[in-house]
Amino acid sequence: MSAALLTVTGVSKHFGGVVAVDGVSFELKAGEIIGIIGPNGSGKTTLVNIITGFIRPDRGKVVFKGEDITGKPPYHITDVGIARTFQMIRPLYQLPAYKNLIPSLFSPRVRRLVGGKYGDRDAVAMDILEEVGFERDSSVPYKSARNLPHGYLKRLELGRCIALRPEVIILDELFSGMSIAEVTSTVPIIEKLRDEDIAIIMIEHRLRELFQITDHVLVFNFGRKIAEGTPEAVMNDPEVREAYLGSEDVGEEEIAC
Amino acid sequence: MGRRKERIDRGVKVRSDGIYALNSYREVLYLAVPRLIPVVGLLVICPLFSDYWKEVIVSTAVYALLAVSWELLYMGGLISLGQSLFYGVGAYMAGALNAYLGLPPVLSIPIATVGGGLLCALMLLPVLRLRGIYFAMVTLVLPLLLARFVEATRILGGTEGLTGIDSFSSQWVAFYLVMVALLVAFYGFRRLEGSDYGLVIKGINDNDRAIMSSGINIHWYKTQILFLAGAVGAFAGAYGAHYDMFAGIPGFALDYSILPIAAAAVGGMGSFAGPLLGAFILVPLSEILRALGALRIVFYGLFLVFAVVGLPEGLFHFVRRKYEQIERWVEVDKK
Amino acid sequence: MFAAILIYGFINSSILALVAMGFNLTFGISGVANFAYGAIYIFAGFLVWIFLNTLGVNYFLSIILAFISSYLLGYLMYRFIILRVRGLPLSEVMATFGLGLAIMELFRYLDFVGVKYSLPVFIDGSVSIGGHFIDYQRLLIGVVAVALTVIFYFFTHYTKMGLAFRAIAQDDETALTLGIDPDRIGAFSLALGSSLAALAAVIILPLGTISVENGYEVLINALAVCIVGGLGSTVGVIVASILVGYSQTLTANYIEPHWMILVSLAAIAVVLVVKPSGIFGKQKELEERV
Numbered sequence: 073m074s075a076a077l078l079t080v081t082g083v084s085k086h087f088g089g090v091v092a093v094d095g096v097s098f099e100l101k102a103g104e105i106i107g108i109i110g111p112n113g114s115g116k117t118t119l120v121n122i123i124t125g126f127i128r129p130d131r132g133k134v135v136f137k138g139e140d141i142t143g144k145p146p147y148h149i150t151d152v153g154i155a156r157t158f159q160m161i162r163p164l165y166q167l168p169a170y171k172n173l174i175p176s177l178f179s180p181r182v183r184r185l186v187g188g189k190y191g192d193r194d195a196v197a198m199d200i201l202e203e204v205g206f207e208r209d210s211s212v213p214y215k216s217a218r219n220l221p222h223g224y225l226k227r228l229e230l231g232r233c234i235a236l237r238p239e240v241i242i243l244d245e246l247f248s249g250m251s252i253a254e255v256t257s258t259v260p261i262i263e264k265l266r267d268e269d270i271a272i273i274m275i276e277h278r279l280r281e282l283f284q285i286t287d288h289v290l291v292f293n294f295g296r297k298i299a300e301g302t303p304e305a306v307m308n309d310p311e312v313r314e315a316y317l318g319s320e321d322v323g324e325e326e327i328a329c
Numbered sequence: 330m331g332r333r334k335e336r337i338d339r340g341v342k343v344r345s346d347g348i349y350a351l352n353s354y355r356e357v358l359y360l361a362v363p364r365l366i367p368v369v370g371l372l373v374i375c376p377l378f379s380d381y382w383k384e385v386i387v388s389t390a391v392y393a394l395l396a397v398s399w400e401l402l403y404m405g406g407l408i409s410l411g412q413s414l415f416y417g418v419g420a421y422m423a424g425a426l427n428a429y430l431g432l433p434p435v436l437s438i439p440i441a442t443v444g445g446g447l448l449c450a451l452m453l454l455p456v457l458r459l460r461g462i463y464f465a466m467v468t469l470v471l472p473l474l475l476a477r478f479v480e481a482t483r484i485l486g487g488t489e490g491l492t493g494i495d496s497f498s499s500q501w502v503a504f505y506l507v508m509v510a511l512l513v514a515f516y517g518f519r520r521l522e523g524s525d526y527g528l529v530i531k532g533i534n535d536n537d538r539a540i541m542s543s544g545i546n547i548h549w550y551k552t553q554i555l556f557l558a559g560a561v562g563a564f565a566g567a568y569g570a571h572y573d574m575f576a577g578i579p580g581f582a583l584d585y586s587i588l589p590i591a592a593a594a595v596g597g598m599g600s601f602a603g604p605l606l607g608a609f610i611l612v613p614l615s616e617i618l619r620a621l622g623a624l625r626i627v628f629y630g631l632f633l634v635f636a637v638v639g640l641p642e643g644l645f646h647f648v649r650r651k652y653e654q655i656e657r658w659v660e661v662d663k664k
Numbered sequence: 665m666f667a668a669i670l671i672y673g674f675i676n677s678s679i680l681a682l683v684a685m686g687f688n689l690t691f692g693i694s695g696v697a698n699f700a701y702g703a704i705y706i707f708a709g710f711l712v713w714i715f716l717n718t719l720g721v722n723y724f725l726s727i728i729l730a731f732i733s734s735y736l737l738g739y740l741m742y743r744f745i746i747l748r749v750r751g752l753p754l755s756e757v758m759a760t761f762g763l764g765l766a767i768m769e770l771f772r773y774l775d776f777v778g779v780k781y782s783l784p785v786f787i788d789g790s791v792s793i794g795g796h797f798i799d800y801q802r803l804l805i806g807v808v809a810v811a812l813t814v815i816f817y818f819f820t821h822y823t824k825m826g827l828a829f830r831a832i833a834q835d836d837e838t839a840l841t842l843g844i845d846p847d848r849i850g851a852f853s854l855a856l857g858s859s860l861a862a863l864a865a866v867i868i869l870p871l872g873t874i875s876v877e878n879g880y881e882v883l884i885n886a887l888a889v890c891i892v893g894g895l896g897s898t899v900g901v902i903v904a905s906i907l908v909g910y911s912q913t914l915t916a917n918y919i920e921p922h923w924m925i926l927v928s929l930a931a932i933a934v935v936l937v938v939k940p941s942g943i944f945g946k947q948k949e950l951e952e953r954v
Contacts, residue, residue: 124542150544162539164532175532178525179544193525236544408754410699410761455936462697463895465757466887467936469699473884474929481922583880587765590758626769633762637755638748 077102077271078154078240083122083132084295092118093129094295100240103269105262107282110292111315116275117159118295120244124156125149136240151181155238157229159245159275163217169206170213172228173197176235185237197235204231205257223254230261240271247278255281279303291315333661336654363652367515367605371508382613383504387572389612390507394565396589396596396604397514398558403598404522405554406534407457411468413585414452415562416569417475419445423567424491424576434495438567445563450556457551460537469586476581490577494570507568511605514561519601530554584626588612591629594636597643606645667794669913675802677909678809679868683882684889684901685812686860692896693829693853694846696746696756698738700764701861702883707767708734708862709874710776712783723784727866731859738858742851750850768879782873783866801870808867812860813902820898829853888928892935894942903943907931 076099085093093115100106108116121127123134125146134142141149150156164172176182177193202208204227217225226246233241243262247255255278262285266272276282282289283303291299291306293315299306306312375386395412402409423441426432432440456467480488497503521527532540533547540547570576588611589604596607611632615625636643687701698704708730715726745763749755790799820826832839832849839846861882869878892908893900911927935942 126538145546146538146541147544147546150542155544156542158538158542162536162542164535164539166531166535167528171528174525175529175540175545176543178529180546181544232539232543406754408757410757455940458940462753462757463891463940465699465754466697466891466895467932469761470884470887470891470932473880474888474925474932477925478929481920481925583765591762594758594762621773623769623773627766627773630762630764630766630769634745634759634766637759637762638745 079135081133083129085129091295096297100271102271103266105266105272105286107286107289108275114292115295116292117244120242153239155233155236156242157244157246161225161229163225163228165218168214169217169228170197170201172217173200173231173235176232200231200235223250226250242273244275247281331661332658335659336656338654385613385616387507389608390511391565391569392588392612393511393605393608395562396592396608397601398561399589399593400601400604401518401558405530405551408465409468410465411472411586412562412589413581414472415449415559416566416585417472417580418448419563419566420570420576420580421485424494424570427494428491434571441567442560442564446556446560449559450552453555457548472581476578479578490575492575494574496574503572515601587629591632594633597645603643603645668796669917673910673913675806676913677906678806680889680909681809681902681905682864684886686857687886688890688901690853690857694850698857699757699761701886702879703764703767704734704858704861705865705882706879708865709869710771713781731862734862735855735859738855739851742854768876772876779873783870785870805867888932892931894945897944900942900944
C-alpha cells in the first residue's frame with residue numbers, strides 16, 4: 073500500500089444555518105480514481121471548493137503530500153499540484169481556444185517543472201488540445217472560446233488541468249452537457265491520466281460512465297458521506313437508495329439513468 | 330434588389346490575430362507603416378513645430394503618458410479615476426528631492442519614477458483584493474484627499490507648493506526626454522500586451538478564478554501592473570515638476586485624471602494606440618479651445634459619456650478597420 | 665465641552681449620513697455606482713436658487729420643483745445612459761462620472777460662483793442645549809437623518825416595494841422570475857437616490873454657500889463613508905457616519921480644524937488594510953467567492 077497523496081479529515085462548512093459539508097473524511101492515492109456522487113445540493117462542489125482553497129472550512133484539515141493546505145489560497149493549491157475543472161465552465165472567452173492554456177503553461181509551477189522556459193508555449197498548448205480531442209488541423213483550436221460548443225469548452229477545461237502537470241485532478245461534473253460520443257472519447261483520456269499515476273476525483277451525475285472508470289465511490293447526502301465502496305456495494309446500500317429516490321425498491325439500472 | 334455592405338480582410342491576414350504571412354515588400358510596408366507612425370511623428374515631425382506648439386506637444390506627451398498608464402490598468406480590469414494620484418506623487422517626490430536634497434533631474438526623475446510607482450502600488454494594494462468598482466472609488470478619492478492633506482498639514486510647501494525646482498538644461502533635452510519616454514512606454518506596453526504575461530493580465534480581467542486555478546497569484550500580478558502604471562504616471566509627474574519648475578496641489582487636480590480617460594474613450598479603449606491617438610487629438614484641441622475655459626471639462630465629460638454609451642469602439646479601432654478591410658457595396662436579392 | 669462635542673459630532677455625523685445615503689441606496693438596490701451623485705446634489709441646490717431668486721417662486725414650491733427635477737434627472741440618466749451599459753460596472757462608472765463632471769463644470773462655466781448663491785435657512789434662530797446654541801437648521805439636519813434612517817428600515821423590511829428592492833439586490837435574474845422588472849426598479853433606484861441627494865442639498869446647503877466644489881466634496885464624502893461602512897449596507901453607512909463624524913469633530917476640537925480631512929483619509933486607510941470591503945461590507949473578498 074502506498075501512502076495517501078491527499079487526505080481530507082473531518083472537513084465541515086456551514087453557510088448561515090445550512091450545513092453544506094459535515095465532517096467529511098477520505099483518502100486519495102496516486103493513480104487512483106475516486107467518484108463522488110450524490111443528489112444536487114449534497115455538498116459535492118462545496119467540498120471541491122474547500123480542497124482547492126476557494127472556501128475556507130470551519131473545521132477539518134486538508135493535507136497534500138504531508139503539507140497542510142487547509143485554507144491556502146487557490147493559486148497556492150494549484151501550485152503544489154492540485155488542478156480542477158469548474159462545474160460552471162470558466163474559459164477566457166475573449167481568447168482563442170489554444171490561448172486559454174497559456175496561463176497554465178505560464179504558471180510558476182509549470183515553469184519550475186520544465187526548468188526555466190518552454191520554447192514555444194503555443195505549440196505545447198496545441199499538443200495538449202489535440203490530446204483532449206481538438207482537431208489539430210481544423211480551425212477549432214483557433215476559434216474564440218466564445219464560439220465553441222459546450223462539449224469543447226468542457227474538454228478545454230480538462231486541457232487546462234493537464235497543462236498544469238498536476239498530481240491530483242478534480243473534475244467537477246466534467247461529463248454534464250457532453251454528448252454520448254464526447255463522453256466516450258473523453259473516458260480514455262481520463263484512464264490514460266490515471267495510468268500516468270495521477271490521482272483523480274470525479275464528481276458525476278452520469279453514473280453509468282463513472283462506474284466504467286472507477287470502482288471506488290463516495291456517496292454524499294446533506295453534506296455527509298453516507299457510503300463508500302464499490303458501485304455495487306453503495307448502490308445496494310439502503311441509505312443511498314433512500315437519498316436518491318426516496319424509496320427502496322428500484323433497480324440499479326434506473327438509478328444509473 | 331437591395332444593397333449590402335461587404336467587408337473583406339485585406340490579403341495579408343492569416344488565421345489568427347498577430348500571425349501574418351508576408352510575400353512582398355509591399356505587404357511588409359503595409360504592416361510596418363502604421364507601426365512606425367508614432368516614432369516618425371514624435372521624433373521627426375513634432376520638432377518642426379513652432380516653440381509655442383512644441384510646448385503644447387510636451388504637455389500632450391505628459392497627458393499621453395498618463396493615458397497609456399491608464400490603459401495598462403484597464404487591460405487588467407482596473408478602472409482608475411485618479412491618474413492624478415500618480416502624477417501628483419511623482420511631481421512631489423521629484424520636487425522634494427530637488428528642492429530639499431538638491432538632486433539634479435538626472436537623479437530625481439528616475440528615483441521619483443521608481444519610488445512613485447512603489448508608493449502608489451503600496452497605497453492601492455489593499456483595494457486589489459476587491460472586485461468591481463472599489464478600485465475606481467478609491468482612486469478617485471485618494472488624490473483629492475491627499476491634496477487636502479497637503480493643504481492642512483502644510484507639508485511640502487502647503488498651498489504654495491514647491492517652487493524654484495531646477496529646469497532642464499535645454500529645451501531640446503526636455504523635448505526629446507518626454508518623447509523618448511512616451512515611445513518607450515508605448516512600445517514597451519504593447520510588447521507586454523502581446524506576450525504571455527500580457528495574456529495572463531487580460532485573463533485576470535476576463536475571468537480571475539480561472540487564472541487563479543492555473544496556479545497564478547493574481548494579486549501579485551495586479552500589483553506588478555499597478556507598479557508599472559504608477560511608475561509611468563509618476564514619471565509624467567516628475568518630468569512635469571521639472572518642466573514647470575513647480576510641484577504643488579494642482580498635481581492632484583482632476584485635470585490629470587479626467588483627460589487621460591477622455592483620451593482613451595475618444596481614441597478607443599482596449600489598445601495602447603487608442604489613448605495615444607486620443608491624447609494627441611484632445612490636448613491640442615483644448616489648446617485651440619482655450620477661450621472656452623471650464624467648458625472644456627464639460628466637453629471631456631460628455632465625450633466620455635458618448636464614447637462609453639454610443640461608440641465604445643473609439644476612433645483608433647475605426648481607423649484600423651478601414652485600413653485592414655476593403656468595404657464595398659454589393660447587390661443582393663431581397664426576399 | 666463634552667456636551668458640545670456630543671451635539672456637534674451628532675450633527676456632523678447626520679450630514680455625512682444624509683450625503684451618503686442616496687449613493688448607497690442606489691448601489692444597494694441596483695448595483696449602480698452613481699458617480700454623478702455630487703453633481704445632482706449641486707444641481708438641486710442651484711435649481712432651488714434659480715426658482716427662488718430668478719423666477720421668484722415660493723421657497724417651499726422651489727424645493728418641491730427641485731425634488732421633481734432631480735428625480736427626473738435620475739430617471740433619465742438610467743433610461744438613456746445606464747440602460748445601455750447595464751451590467752458593465754466599469755462602463756457605468758465612467759459614464760456617470762463623465763456626466764457628473766459635465767453638469768458640475770457647466771455650472772462653473774455659467775458663472776455660478778460667489779457668495780450670493782446661498783439658500784435661506786428654513787427657520788431662523790437657535791436653541792440652547794446644555795448651554796450650547798444650536799441653530800434650528802442644524803437641528804433639523806439631525807432630525808431628518810434619524811427620521812430617514814427609520815423610514816428606510818421600515819420601507820425595506822415591511823413594504824412590498826421595499827422587499828422587491830431587496831430581492832433585486834440579491835439576484836436580479838431570480839427577481840425577474842418573480843415578476844419584478846429589474847429595469848423599472850433600476851430606474852427607480854437611480855431616481856430615488858437622486859432625490860435623496862436633492863433632499864440632502866436643500867437641508868444642508870442653507871448652512872453655507874452653494875459652490876461647484878460642494879459637488880466634489882459630497883461625492884468624496886459619500887464614497888469615503890461607503891468605503892468605510894461597506895458599499896450597499898445601510899447599517900454600514902450609519903455606523904461609518906457616526907465613526908467618521910465624531911472623529912472629525914474630536915479632531916477639530918482637540919487638534920486643529922484643518923486636520924479634519926485627515927480623519928477620512930485615515931479611516932479609509934485603516935479600513936482598507938483591516939477589512940477591505942468595509943465594516944459591514946457584503947462584498948466578499950476574492951478568495952471566498954466562488
